[in-house]
Amino acid sequence: MNRNTAVPKVRRISGPNARAWAEFHLKYAAPSTYVPEFIWDRSAPAIGPFCTDVDGNVIMDFVSHIASSPLGYNNPELISLMKKLSFLPDKYAGSDFIAGHGKKPKKSEIPTPSHLHHKIVEITKTFGFDCAYFSNTGTEAVENAIKICYAYRENNGYGITALGAFHGRTLGALSLNESKLVHKNWYPQVPKIITMPFPDEQDLRRWFVISKDGVTRSYIEDLMHPKVGMIDPDETAYVIIEPVQGEGGYNIADKTEMQHLFEFCHDNDIPIICDEIQAGMGRTGKWWCSEHYDVKPDVIASAKSLQVGATISKRGMFPAENGRISSTWGEGNAMASALGYKIIDIIQKKNLLHNATKQGEKLKKIMADVQVKQKQIINVRGIGLMLAFEMDTEKNRKILLQKCLKNGLLLAPCGHKTIRVLPPLDVTNREVDLFAQLFEKSAKRI
Ligand SMILES: Cc1ncc(COP(=O)(O)O)c(C=O)c1O
Structure with missing residues (x-):
């Protein structure tokens, strides 16, 4: 053809x-x-x-x-790479054993997960990121994103998600979904998840609330307001948001309100996770959809186009103890991580x-x-x-x-x-x- x-x-x-x-x-x-x-x-x-x-x-x-x-x-470039990947096991215990390709970790024709780590940091350095953890799917990337936030905040605190959100189907990610009943009905959920409205550029009516004191504020500001609010920012482990919601209906966030949300969270030391599993990796014309908003997330969850799941952030956000996050096949699929590397390379080159x-x-x-x-x-x-x-x-x-x-x-x-x-x-x-x-x-x- x-x-x-x-x-x-x-x-x-x-x-x-x-x-x-x-x-x-x-x-x-x-x-x-x-x-x-x-x-x-x-x-x-x-x-x-x-x-x-x-x-x-x-x-x-x-x-x-x-x-x-x-x-x-x-x-053709991906096919040619696949033809060179002739070794087994393709799925190995990648969080337990690091696999090299050749004597030294120089640039190789066949990229390893280590090369992909390097590459993913290269395309997220605009956020100051320097560290990534790989897994197999988008939902795992989200699970690890929320886990590192709970650990970082040491508060077992609240997670804030948005109406219309979709973050995956394992029980943790599922607890953050607010798009369809069929995803969640009857399944047990992570406690202390609060749903905020999505700052939809088409309709911001729900984003703003008239508070008990008669003042109009954004939902998040009102929720954590020292006098009229319901929770303390210190009790909050993270806010998670898709800048453009995927399964929820391709709803696009308003730029001013996204900036306001980020400013509020940064001022209050609340980590913001951007779920870029569908919108990231160049899909929107920038590496990350968050870049359109001139905001800096604290953690990014990526997957789909990347071929592996990835939780990307600054090193200090990740727990340092051995075994806090791990998985047999995390980082371990040789084919998927090589293709992920090559896809980034082709997007850059072309x-x-x-x-x-x-x-x-x-x-x-x-x-x-x-x-x-x-x-x-x-x-x-x-x-x-x-x-x-x-x-x-x-x-x-x-x-x-x-x-x-x-x-x-x-x-x-x-x-x-x-x-x-x-x-x-x-x-x-x-x-x-x-x-x-x-x-x-x-x-x-x-
Ligand atoms: C925004 C978003 N987050 C998370 C996921 C879950 O990814 P996966 O199906 O790979 O677990 C998806 C999948 O559609 C998604 O679009």
């Missing part, structure tokens, strides 16, 4: 082979969040955003596996932060133009290549997603009526033009 000539082509989706695969898979797999209509054929041609499904349909994937394949399918900004603006304009003609589409928004729009009803969202897929364009839902658009960071002009055609055609038919 040639990326410069590939075009989406759908005969029947979902076709008979997709149905057979879905039946086989779902017979033994526990119920989760599967999309059985689209089944990628790993043995068939694919490149960039283009892939082939098990019925031979060619699809343009503008979801990038929810931001976790930032360079699309079969990136200046893909710039591409994300430029193509993101174009895509936003395309969607806004369609919005003018189609009243069911509301509120096109996004930063860089983390884009979304709202549909008037959940039913119309389902219809539009199906129409897009039938026309060969894969998009994904989030929130309650939102559709998200996440092309690879190296998306080209031609692919953006193709999106314009397919999107307009699909929206017209609703």
